[in-house]
Amino acid sequence: xxxxxxxxxxxxxxxxxxxxxxxxxxxxxxxxxxxxxxxxxxxxxxxxxxxxxxxxxxxxxxxxxxxxxxxxxxxxxxxxxxxxxxxxxxxxxxxxxxxxxxxxxxxxxxxxxxxxxxxxxxxxxxxxxxxxxxxxxxxxxxxxxxxxxxxxxxxxxxxxxxxxxxxxxxxxxxxxxxxxxxxxxxxxxxxxxxxxxxxxxxxxxxxxxxxxxxxxxxxxxxxxxxxxxxxxxxxxxxxxxxxxxxxxxxxx
Amino acid sequence: xxxxxxxxxxxxxxxxxxxxxxxxxxxxxxxxxxxxxxxxxxxxxxxxxxxxxxxxxxxxxxxxxxxxxxxxxxxxxxxxxxxxxxxxxxxxxxxxxxxxxxxxxxxxxxxxxxxxxxxxxxxxxxxxxxxxxxxxxxxxxxxxxxxxxxxxxxxxxxxxxxxxxxxxxxxxxxxxxxxxxxxxxxxxxxxxxxxxxxxxxxxxxxxxxxxxxxxxxxxxxxxx
Numbered sequence: 021x022x023x024x025x026x027x028x029x030x031x032x033x034x035x036x037x038x039x040x041x042x043x044x045x046x047x048x049x050x051x052x053x054x055x056x057x058x059x060x061x062x063x064x065x066x067x068x069x070x071x072x073x074x075x076x077x078x079x080x081x082x083x084x085x086x087x088x089x090x091x092x093x094x095x096x097x098x099x100x101x102x103x104x105x106x107x108x109x110x111x112x113x114x115x116x117x118x119x120x121x122x123x124x125x126x127x128x129x130x131x132x133x134x135x136x137x138x139x140x141x142x143x144x145x146x147x148x149x150x151x152x153x154x155x156x157x158x159x160x161x162x163x164x165x166x167x168x169x170x171x172x173x174x175x176x177x178x179x180x181x182x183x184x185x186x187x188x189x190x191x192x193x194x195x196x197x198x199x200x201x202x203x204x205x206x207x208x209x210x211x212x213x214x215x216x217x218x219x220x221x222x223x224x225x226x227x228x229x230x231x232x233x234x235x236x237x238x239x240x241x242x243x244x245x246x247x248x249x250x251x252x253x254x255x256x257x258x259x260x261x262x263x264x265x266x267x268x269x270x271x272x
Numbered sequence: 273x274x275x276x277x278x279x280x281x282x283x284x285x286x287x288x289x290x291x292x293x294x295x296x297x298x299x300x301x302x303x304x305x306x307x308x309x310x311x312x313x314x315x316x317x318x319x320x321x322x323x324x325x326x327x328x329x330x331x332x333x334x335x336x337x338x339x340x341x342x343x344x345x346x347x348x349x350x351x352x353x354x355x356x357x358x359x360x361x362x363x364x365x366x367x368x369x370x371x372x373x374x375x376x377x378x379x380x381x382x383x384x385x386x387x388x389x390x391x392x393x394x395x396x397x398x399x400x401x402x403x404x405x406x407x408x409x410x411x412x413x414x415x416x417x418x419x420x421x422x423x424x425x426x427x428x429x430x431x432x433x434x435x436x437x438x439x440x441x442x443x444x445x446x447x448x449x450x451x452x453x454x455x456x457x458x459x460x461x462x463x464x465x466x467x468x469x470x471x472x473x474x475x476x477x478x479x480x481x482x483x484x485x486x487x488x489x490x491x492x493x494x495x496x
Contacts, residue, residue, distance in 0.1 A: 228342050255344045257483040267344045269274035 025050040031085035055230035058240035072106035107182030111194040113174030115166030122162040152180035172203020192222040276341040290326035297368035308381040316372035323365035353480035360469040374455040395431040399466040421474040428467035
């Protein structure tokens, strides 16, 4: 059953005087994978960061409009709670270098001072690493530093860290752009597993990746949401000429 | 220009060149049939190898574009259409070669009176004109012209339908000309297939340009 989990209503974002995204309206369903694509500077990452209020961390940046998570206004929620419910994975794998694999997975609990019994921590770590398709590779080295892992493993560790907080939505900002093709493939395979339990929103420059992994695709251009449709439609018969020009590489 | 655009333009040119060759093959087979020119018929058979080479090259070019450029949207539709148009053109090339073979195998000239009574020449001319118009529709991405092909196929169908009775009468009247008469019936059957192949091509042109699928929809039977 489809139901809206993220809803953006007239979202505008600014960096000082610069109007970065303009009147974005979009509804994202539970358990779907949405890809956001567009040329550099088109506003897709800004929009992604508006969803979990990361945009607020940038000096002089502000956002207007209503962003809802499961019907509740994100901008009226406790920001820490927002980040629990909306996890984020970044372009470069960023495990905490001074923490072990085990500690990295439960970093959200440790850094927020949330007390969890050891037995529960063990369960969270195993479950999260299993969901991130990493458990079998690291179960015998949980207390080694996360930075000893390969790039692809580190990225999956970051995904496990996001999953550990039991979010509803996970945002991915170009999650495989720093990975080799094999690691990219393992992360992409993971998306298919993760969508059973989470809603995934992925910013990507890799159009083929958007085509491979997403159910629906949004195309942003000059701060506007040009087109948002089923991925199959977007890549076979896009309605807007700007979308067609972009995906066929005819953008000047 | 994006690299894929260059590749698509080159593939389109190759297809048009193949189209022109196939059209020339049909014309030569027609001339060979009227004039009972066995040398010209042999030339058609020799050039059939060039048609086959075109088909292989276009298949390979499309495969390379799929592998190297990951085409989407209009590019993807073009390549899917190009592959099918390529196959249909090759089959039309086979038809020209088939007509040429009958000319070579027939021991005597085709009877002009029978040629006229079966309307085979009218059918042949219409088949060539349809092929030319599908090429124009492809070159200019003219879907109105492509749609007009669906209706014109009926001319070929009508001649084909009437042919069995006419040829039966010819055989009844002169049993000695039975081989020649059956060759002619076979040629009519082959020419009728050009109408079907051209309709397939027209459907692919509309798919490529408008992203509409007419195949099996009945639209190509009813729409003019």
